[in-house]
Amino acid sequence: MxxxxxxxxxxxxxxxxxxxxxxxxxxxxxxLTVGVLFSNTIENYFSIDARFFRSFVTLMIKPGVLARRFVDGKRLKYLHPAQFYLFISVVFFFIFSFSVRKADNEVSEVIKKGLEREVNLDSLAVNVDSLEMADARAALRKNQDVIGMSDDELMVLDSVMSSDSQVPNISLGFKRKLLDSLIAVGAPLEQKLKAMGMKEDTNAFGRRFYAQMLKFYEKQGGGIIQVLYDTIPIAMFLLLPLFALFLKIFYWKPATFAHHLVFSFYFFTFIFTSFCVMLLVNKVWEIPIWIEVLICFSFIVYLIIALRNFYRSSWLGAFFKASIISFFYMLVIVPVAAIGIIMVAFMLY
Known part of the structure; x- marks a missing residue:
């Protein structure tokens, strides 16, 4: 047996x-060993196998062909578009995070110096004003007989000129000295928000905005770039279906929305891959601005070829549609999204 x-x-x-x-x-x-454990984890999560390299090469040198083959049913040989996009975006934001840390420190230092400079300007304005007032009072006393002022009148004028109410108040738009005092003594949040100019009938969004402004002031802008960086991946994932919607408008009959999403996943994966290469090259050799501009324009060329290969359209039609899509997407969608990212990052700061 x-x-x-x-x-x-x-x-x-x-x-x-x-x-x-x-x-x-x-x-x-x-x-089960340590090597097997981690190799299986990486392989199962990212599928680092022949499919990845086959998909990568096809994506980079044959625009639109990978998406076309996936839609046509040849799916076992290549990575799933969403999985491929996820892997490359994780790699990109990992590499980009090193530049973000440096930028966050630099921006935080600039904001801190800007706030300190404003304080110094306030002090300087007060000192200069005090010197000018002292010179004026001395000139009045010296020419008291000429201008015909009595001792009592001169004393009254001197008292008025010495008053703090005559000192110009240069501030950030709120009672800064009062706010600094409240922060120093650990005053309740409501008092600090009131010192910033918040009214009692302010709605919930306005209160949140004032609270974020207070946090920004207390931290002197530290970490704002990091929060902005953390918001970008979510925004990019939301921008992708918008790009697919643009494709649906221009290619209404040839494909379904799912097909447009497949194309969008692979196209954004190509863009992230190109940015990864640029970031890595910049670590060794700083790429000139004109080369970076050419690379960005090459994305449009890639899109033209990809549209022709995926939708099997003419060169003229692909050029026309790629130009219009790029124009509206970059001048309308991306700027609006950038403003939205900044607002969301500030509210989550």
């Missing part, structure tokens, strides 16, 4: 000569 083993996964018995369980496919021998 042949020897049998019991599967640790499904607990079914099978011939010991089998390397894998015929019932569930589990490996017969338990060879």
């Amino acid at each position: 042949p020897a049998t083993e019991q599967c640790k996964n499904c607990e079914q018995t099978f011939d010991s000569s089998f390397e894998y369980c015929p019932h569930c496919g589990m490996e017969a021998t338990d060879n």
